[in-house]
Amino acid sequence: MTESSTNPLAGLWRPTHLQRLHYGPESVKQHLLECLPTESSKAFIITGNSLATKTQLIKQVESQLGSRHVGTFSKIGQHAPIAELDEATEIVKKDSSIDTIISIGGGSPIDSAKAISYRLHEQNGKFLHHIAIPTTLSAAECTMNAGYTDKSGLKTGVAAPELVPSAVIYDSKFALETPPWLLLSTAMRAMDHAMELMYHPTSTEMPCKQLALSAASELFIYLPKYKRDPKNEEYITHLQLASFASLGFVGLNIKGGLGLSHTLGYALGSPYGIPHGITSCLTLGHVVKLKAQSSDADAAQIARMAPFIGLTRTNDNKKDALAVGDAILDLVKLLDLKTTLTEKGVSKDEVHTIVKTATRQESGPIYDHVRALVEGLY
Structure with a gap:
């Protein structure tokens, strides 16, 4: 049976596990820490080179996390090339204390964070708690799909309901840095x-x-x-x-x-x-x-x-x-x-x-x- 039809108008909607949606200026400063799953959580940041080197945003988040921050990977490029995804995955795999991944940027860092969580689940049966801080408007934070580019240059991906971020923070201060x-x-x-x-x-x-x-x-x-x-x-x-x-x-x-x-x-x-x-x-x-x-x-x-x-x-x-x-x-x-x-x-x-x-x-x-x-x- 289809879960949606227009004639007759009928359907079933099944929500994702998104727990929090914060929005507004300075919402990262005000709400990031309360989005972590526990007070002792350890978080790894996934982002792109421009945000890491041309803005203060990543340093701000690292400082805010304090001892909860265990690392940052800032090499994710456009369309999330698999070589960079592989490199980031290996770094996260080496630290079993990491329970949270924070993506900062557009669709490529967000999808990469989802893909890393998917790969870790394949290895140890656990998905990472994902907090997305989007700086563009492509809405990758809304779905359970993670797209990335394979070695041949074609887009591929993985999907699972657990890949939907648990928290999304829309902070206009972060989007001000986007061209x-x-x-x-x-x-x-x-x-x-x-x-x-x-x-x-x-x-x-x-x-x-x-x-x-x-x-x-x-x-x-x-x-x-x-x-x-x-x-x-x-x-x-x-x-x-x-x-x-x-x-x-x-x-x-x-x-x-x-x-x-x-x-x-x-x-x-x-x-x-x-x-x-x-x-x-x-x-x-x-x-x-x-x-x-x-x-x-x-x-x-x-x-x-x-x-x-x-x-x-x-x-x-x-x-x-x-x-x-x-x-x-x-x-x-x-x-x-x-x-x-x-x-x-x-x-x-x-x-x-x-x-x-x-x-x-x-x-x-x-x-x-x-x-x-x-x-x-x-």
């Missing part, structure tokens, strides 16, 4: 989550789709405001909460990938060195329009977004869904995030490989539709 282009583009990744959950066959009406509608609304409101004033912490906090709303309520129900925009993102991301926020800027609007034209059921779900992003419903689902796709493309332009695969250095000779990776097909109607979409990205 505005990166915060804006990862917010479009959150938009990608919200849009694709509307037509995902196993996403639940409550709370998943209802919060996806809210997330898109907040993103359309606050992204232009943040673009004009990137130091405004109120805007940043609104965007952080919208990011959580976009994916934080999938629960344990979602089966399979989110949708075509996401699979295209994986096909374009690590193989060609394109950040996932930028892949969403490239693909999402076009995917939404393709879905609007190819499926009445998908169009009906996408059309529900219209009034939440400032559009007027016409009662023509296809027309309204196409307008949603155009609104996304217009927002990408407004945010100065519009780009092409040509600008990203992807040869047109790669089109077949990209489409095959995304669709797992080498011919047929779906392949042809997606190929036309990808060719339009140059």
Whole structure:
């Protein structure tokens, strides 16, 4: 039996084990220690080089942890390469006192922390207590999936319900250190989550789709405001909460990938060195329009977004869904995030490989539709 259906409207939502969600300026200083599982916990930090060397954030957390801090690994790169993941895992394995892992950064450190926890569980039967402090808006902290890049350059991963972080801290002070282009583009990744959950066959009406509608609304409101004033912490906090709303309520129900925009993102991301926020800027609007034209059921779900992003419903689902796709493309332009695969250095000779990776097909109607979409990205 499916756990979600639109006709009849029925379903079952199964929540994750997330225990705490803190948000607001200085929330790390105020709440990090109370997120630890015990007073004697030992924590290991996973982060990237930029945060460790170009900001004071990591030193601040290390100092706050005091004797509870047992180490920091700051070499996690974009798309979480497996060599760095292996190195970090070996360090954590050597210290049996570590019961907590703290990820600070974007999707790569957060997913790497999950993957390390998964590997330790394979070894000793115990998952690490995970505290996520996101500095981007890609919402990796919301899921039980851990994606990383294998030796061939393709994205792979592991998944388990226990990999969902136990605590998430959204601190606008930390996001202030993120370059505005990166915060804006990862917010479009959150938009990608919200849009694709509307037509995902196993996403639940409550709370998943209802919060996806809210997330898109907040993103359309606050992204232009943040673009004009990137130091405004109120805007940043609104965007952080919208990011959580976009994916934080999938629960344990979602089966399979989110949708075509996401699979295209994986096909374009690590193989060609394109950040996932930028892949969403490239693909999402076009995917939404393709879905609007190819499926009445998908169009009906996408059309529900219209009034939440400032559009007027016409009662023509296809027309309204196409307008949603155009609104996304217009927002990408407004945010100065519009780009092409040509600008990203992807040869047109790669089109077949990209489409095959995304669709797992080498011919047929779906392949042809997606190929036309990808060719339009140059």
